[in-house]
Amino acid sequence: MVSIDRMTDDDVKEVAEIERQCFALPWSEKSFHDEMTNKLAVYFTAKEDGKCVGYAGFWNVSGDGGITNIAVLPAYRRRGVASMLMEEMIRAADALGIDLLTLEVRKSNLAAQELYKKYGFDIIGERKRYYSDNGEDAFIMTKILSK
Numbered sequence: 001m002v003s004i005d006r007m008t009d010d011d012v013k014e015v016a017e018i019e020r021q022c023f024a025l026p027w028s029e030k031s032f033h034d035e036m037t038n039k040l041a042v043y044f045t046a047k048e049d050g051k052c053v054g055y056a057g058f059w060n061v062s063g064d065g066g067i068t069n070i071a072v073l074p075a076y077r078r079r080g081v082a083s084m085l086m087e088e089m090i091r092a093a094d095a096l097g098i099d100l101l102t103l104e105v106r107k108s109n110l111a112a113q114e115l116y117k118k119y120g121f122d123i124i125g126e127r128k129r130y131y132s133d134n135g136e137d138a139f140i141m142t143k144i145l146s147k
């Protein structure tokens with residue numbers, strides 16, 4: 001069974017490993033340690049039998065929510081883990097009084113775009129050459145949270 005919890009500093013090692021397996025430009029372990037003391041940051045883990053299999057988080061900047069990342073280990077995908085993380089983030093953002101969630105996603109990342117669309121995010125623009133590894137553009141996607 002998968003459980004969703006607030007991320008703590010003890011999770012950082014495992015989360016950094018997920019990051020390495022999921023992204024071309026992974027955040028360092030130190031970045032995640034720093035996030036754990038960042039008062040703007042709200043992060044969650046997804047754990048199965050005590051093993052961290054996914055994580056997600058956002059920043060709360062004066063009532064605007066910026067999703068930084070969401071990732072699930074390849075062997076645990078298509079089982080609703082990212083959906084659980086997304087639902088928890090939306091609940092947490094709502095509870096904090098956030099009314100807009102924003103994120104960037106690679107144009108080629110159709111799986112993530114489908115996930116975001118499923119949760120009511122719309123493409124509202126793009127950032128040219130946003131990703132430094134291959135110069136790929138990003139779509140900007142937003143979701144307005146209900147009052």
Ligand SMILES: CC(C)(COP(=O)(O)OP(=O)(O)OC[C@H]1O[C@@H](n2cnc3c(N)ncnc32)[C@H](O)[C@@H]1OP(=O)(O)O)[C@@H](O)C(=O)NCCC(=O)NCCS
Nearest residue numbers: 022070071072077078079080081082083105111112114115
């Ligand atoms: C994107 C990602 C987080 C999805 O995780 P997941 O746990 O497999 O997602 P879920 O099982 O909760 O799927 C939720 C929805 O996402 C969409 N989706 C997920 N994977 C998909 C795929 N390979 N192709 C198409 N749609 C997909 C579907 O709409 C799915 O809903 P459905 O199961 O009702 O069809 C995962 O593929 C991942 O970690 N990718 C690498 C990291 C990444 O790109 N993160 C996003 C950065 S912007």
